[in-house]
Amino acid sequence: MIARGMGEGAGVSGAPPVSSRGDESGSISGSNGSAALNGAGGSNGQFGRPHRLSSRRVLVLNASYEPLNVCTVRRALVLILKQKAEVLENGSGVLRSETMRLDMPEVIRLVTFVRVPRDIHRRRITRKAVLARDGWICQYCGAEKPALTVDHVIPRSRGGKSVWENIVASCASCNHRKGNRLPHEIRMHPRNRPRPPGPTVFIRIAAPRTPVAWEPYLP
Ligand SMILES: [Zn+2]
Numbered sequence: 001m002i003a004r005g006m007g008e009g010a011g012v013s014g015a016p017p018v019s020s021r022g023d024e025s026g027s028i029s030g031s032n033g034s035a036a037l038n039g040a041g042g043s044n045g046q047f048g049r050p051h052r053l054s055s056r057r058v059l060v061l062n063a064s065y066e067p068l069n070v071c072t073v074r075r076a077l078v079l080i081l082k083q084k085a086e087v088l089e090n091g092s093g094v095l096r097s098e099t100m101r102l103d104m105p106e107v108i109r110l111v112t113f114v115r116v117p118r119d120i121h122r123r124r125i126t127r128k129a130v131l132a133r134d135g136w137i138c139q140y141c142g143a144e145k146p147a148l149t150v151d152h153v154i155p156r157s158r159g160g161k162s163v164w165e166n167i168v169a170s171c172a173s174c175n176h177r178k179g180n181r182l183p184h185e186i187r188m189h190p191r192n193r194p195r196p197p198g199p200t201v202f203i204r205i206a207a208p209r210t211p212v213a214w215e216p217y218l219p
């Protein structure tokens with residue numbers, strides 16, 4: 001029953017969905033007998049309440065402890081039950097089913113190293129991701145302003161492309177001042193050379209309020 005509820009869409013790197021009760025073999029280590037009950041499930045045999053579970057996010061680390069991505073509690077449970085991941089940090093709350101009791105995972109680590117293709121870091125460019133990469137700081141004047149824009153270092157009208165290497169966070173006044181000029185024409189150069197961001201940027205975007213337990217694992 002547990003397995004049925006979690007199997008769909010929860011696979012990682014081609015793992016087959018959990019499909020039998022045999023996976024309830026009590027493989028979770030490190031259960032510390034926490035008495036906290038918030039998030040404990042109802043009597044329907046599933047873990048937790050769906051809306052609670054769906055709002056929680058779990059940080060997934062590679063076997064090398066590098067942050068990889070963020071997943072749902074459900075997916076994390078599948079990885080744990082299949083012994084594909086170990087729990088590094090538990091959050092508050094306990095998940096219950098008819099036969100099991102698990103502390104709510106907050107940080108997990110894959111048992112086997114997953115080779116991350118270079119391409120995975122070249123994800124879609126969004127304003128939010130550019131601003132996160134640049135620390136929400138204008139790359140021209142250094143101002144930390146709430147309403148930042150993004151600027152093409154080499155303007156599109158001058159042949160600049162919409163790639164990570166050519167887009168930076170810019171406050172509106174710098175963006176306006178720079179206009180259609182090249183950096184050397186107006187002597188406005190980005191403070192940091194723009195590059196494709198690492199996975200941490202996307203992890204921080206996926207979980208706008210980063211849980212405290214994640215911080216030690218995020219560079
Ligand atoms: Zn500025």
